Each structure stands twice: as structure tokens, then as C-alpha cells.
Amino acid sequence: MSVAATLAARCELCRFRRDDRRNIEQVLPGLASLGSAYGASIGASALCEKHDCFVSPRDVCAAFQPSED
């Protein structure tokens, strides 16, 4: 994949990236008991609905689909 294509297909722009702190606290039981999705430690990580894992904005994968926003 070319550099330009990689940049265009990154997680930051993908429809599967769910960057929602409230949702993260709901789907990770116990997170809000002794932690928080609103603190600094989470950084720019967000959940990928496709792979059900944490991703960072510049990550890439073959399942990329552009967000509608």
C-alpha cells in the first residue's frame, strides 16, 4: 500500500472506529470502578467495532471502510 493510500485508509477515518468514552466505560466492566475512559492514560486509543480491539488513529487494516462523516 502506498504512503498516500495508507494515510487515507487509517483507523482515524474508518467507520468502524468507535471513539466514544462513555461507550468504552460501558463495554469494559470495572473500568469506571478504579479507572476512567476520560483520563489521560487512554490517549487516542478507541475501540474498533470490526475487530473488537483497541486501535490508534494511524493504524491500518484491510477491513477499512471510510466513515460517512
Added chain:
Amino acid sequence: MSEATRVLPGQARAQGVDARPARWAVFSNEDWWSVWIGLLVIVVAWALFANGSSLKWLAVAPAKWKTLADAWQGFASHWPNYLALFAAFALLFGTGLAVLGHSLPRFLPAFLILFVVSLLIFTASAWVQASRYNLEAPLLALALGLLVSNTVRLPEWFQSGLRVEFYIKVGIVLLGATLPLTLLFWAGPVAVGQATIVSLATFFSIFLAGKALGLDKRFAAVLGVGGAVCGVSAAIASGGAVRARREDTSVAITLVVVWAIVMIFVLPFASRALGLSTAVAGAWIGTSEFADAAGVAAAQAYGDAARNAGGAIAGAPDAAVQAFTLMKVVGRDIWIGIWAFVLAWVAATRWNTSENGVQAKADAREIWARFPKFVFGFVLASALITWIASHYSLADYRKVVTPDLVAPISTLRTWAFTFCFLSIGLTTRLRLLAATGWRPLLAFTAGVVVNVIIGYVLSVHVFADYWNGLGG
């Protein structure tokens, strides 16, 4: 006000990585808000003090009482103060949470309930017989919260007021006002040295045990950092850094929460049984607890026990929380960005691309991004009060500055901590925690054993003199 989302605005997508424009960065998370709130309180306290007044009127707390009539009289004669205190807290916390995307209509009634129950707990712990029955406020708050949340179905809106991490971070910033900067510089290197030894030993114990038990490397790493560095925050940071599966991060969080709550009760009890001084116990708790909130609960419980023990526990009561904070915050928390970056680099370059095919690169900007910014507030608070104190003799500092400036800040800190402890209990619903399976449990427990033993040896034998110097 919309519920919390951080959906990237369309314009920002074309610009780069961060969702928020840079000008909002210092209002973008609970860490920064705890810095602003904590420092605002200290600056206001100082401004009043400098003008011959004090924050004492606002920083009200129940006095010792013998009979229920005494307790009621104490409240009745200070109810305007308590009302003002509630309003001040609601304004400070509410503003921060609203900017972060929480719902104020949900937060305010929830926080009112939290405040009232905290007042009741504070009052109960002020009973002259409380220490006889081990009714220290942190343990009382935690136990009550656990009982309620695990027997009664609490409404969803009530969760909006239970911001554990936010309250503890504000409390820790305010705690900085009671710690001279010179002490930070003196004890800091010891804290870093001791914590580094324990953290590395704990991480590798868990990681290698996890690998031996057949766990995925990324999962083992998240478990390891959760146990070695700063608990839930570390689990979420490392989970993000190594692109862990949500399910694995969830299990790591469960193990941290369960063990952290166990340690809130076990460590103070063990410290008492072993006759440890407050500072040494605080240091041990700082190496062997898994989360800031849980550790402060344990350390404050021990400090409260010392306050009421009539000399049976050596050391100043506040030394327990101070030593804990130095060990945990300075010794462990501040390194989370580095841990995350190193693990991200290892995961990206040494481990297989994760099964899902996500390709990631390690980014050194993670070190700053994940850095616990509230530590700046803690250090700045210490620096500010140290500078103020430099204008007074020691005698005048104790006679004038402590009661009129530092003590009110300490009282507000205790309130913030009480909100935190009660929130821990009320948010910990054991039946909702993820099932862990025996292999992660065993791997994590291996780290707990290593952590507790090495932490004990270093705190009680190797560095005891340093820690006892805190309480002097």
C-alpha cells in the same frame, strides 16, 4: 448536552491524529481538569489567607461527637456551611464533567446523593468510639458502597456522579499542598528506585507466567502492566498500546479491580499486625496496591487508625497517604507513557501482527499523551505552598499557616477522597465483572505474590529509614 462522545469533527480528520484542536487539549480529560480544580482551590485559599481571612468557613467537616444529639447539633449549627460546600463542589466538578461531555442534569442529583452519604460516613467516623470498631471513613465508604451496589439495582443516571478517578486526582492535587517540595525531591528518587525494582519484577512475573500458561503475548503484557504500574489506567493504556482485544483488556481490568479491593482491606490489616509505622505502611501500600484510588483508601484507613490508636502505631497519620502518593504517583504512575510506548514498539516490531490484521506503529508521542497530567498539579501545589511557607518561621508556619491555609485544603482533600471511596464501592458490581478463567487469574496472582513480598522487603527493611523520615 450530548452524552460523552469524541467523534472526530470532519475538519480535524484532514489535519492529523488528534481529534481535538490543540487549544482544547488542556481541558480535554479528567487529568487536566483535576489540575485546574485543585490549583484553583489552593489559589483561592491562599488569596483569602493573604487577606486575613480563610477557607475554613467552606471547608467544614463533622467534629468529634459522643452522642447522636451532639452529632445533630454539629450539623444543625453548620448547615449553611455544608450547603455552600456542596454548591462549591458541584460547581467545580460539574463544570469539568460538563465540558468532558457528561450530562449535568444526571450528574447534579447523583452528586447530591453522593455528598449526603459522604457526610453521613464522615459523621459516623467522627464518633469517639469509631476507632474501637474500625469505622475508618475509607473502609466504611467502600463497604457501604459495595453492599448497596451488589444488593440493590442502582439507576443508570446515578452512575454519572460516581467519577472515581476524577475525585481521586483532585484529591491528590490537593494532597500536594501538604507535602513540602523539598520532601518530594528528597524522597522522590527513593520512590522511583524502589518502585522500579518492584514494577519490573511484577511485570515479568506476570508476563512470563502468562506466556507459560499459554496466554497471548499482548494479553500477558496488559496483565503485567496492570499489575506492575497503575492498575486499571495501566491496563487501558497498555491495551491501547499493544492493540489488545477488548475482551482481554476487560479480564485484566477485572483482575486488577478484584485484587485492588482485596488489598484495601488486607494491607492495612497486615500493616497493623506487623506493627508498621504509617510511612512504611504507606510505602508498602504504594508498591503493592494496584490503583491510586484503592491505595489512597488503604493508606488513609491506616492513617486514620494511627490517629485514633493513641500512639500504638508510630508516625504521623498523614505520612501514610504521603508515602503512598510518593511511591505510587511519582514512583509508578508517571512512567505509564514509557511503558506504553515500549510495549507498543515491541508489539509492532517483535510480535506477530495481531490475528485481526491491524497494522500499528509505535509513536513516541504516546509517552506524553498517556502521561498522568494530574501529577503536575500535585507538584505545583507542593511548590506553591512551599513558596508561601518560605516566608514564615517554622513556629509561625505551624501556628498560622497550617490552621488557616493548609488545614482547610486538607479537609477539602478528605472530602474528595471520601467521594472517591464511596464511588468505588457503588461502581463495583461484582456480577458484571468479566469472567477471568483460571490461567489469567493464576498469572496475575503470581505477580501479586511477588509484588507484595518484594514491596514488603524494600519498604520495611531496605528503605525503612527513608520512609520514616517522612513522618518525622
